[in-house]
Amino acid sequence: MQHPSLVEWENILKKLMDDLDDYLEDQYGNMYHLHPARPKRGTTSNKAHDGLFDVVASFTLGLGTKHGKGYVVDVHISTLDRVPEEIEIKIHNATLKHLRKKIKKYFPDKKLMVNYEKKLIKIHGDLSLGPLHIE
Secondary structure, three states, X not given: OOOHHHHXXXXXHHHHHHHHHHHXXXXXXXXXXXXXXXXXXXXXXXXHHOOOEEEEEEEEOOOOXXXXXXXXXXXXXXXXXXXXXXXHHHHXXXXXXXXXXXXXHXXXXXXXXXXXXXXXXXXXXXXXXXXXXXX
């Protein structure tokens, strides 16, 4: 059983990840062939399960890190094509920029930051389960 505020928090975070998935699909979704086992964009009920990108945020305690606990954002490109490192960096930077732009929309009452940490993108800051608002 999960605390209702945690369920609400994770639902909002999923909406933010879906927003990021849509952004990345719009910007880069036609650059590479889909993995043969991957459905086309929009054909499943979960954006993480179709299209070129699989975007998830996973909680970490952040032991031994500068920013401590938070959510690590993983963007997986679902293709068998070779993706040059410079394109991966470009997508990584676009991810960081988009999350920084959108974080306040999804968590207006929270002081959250989005930063690189050990080559990962991390959402950290006020992770308290106080009042949340779903738009």
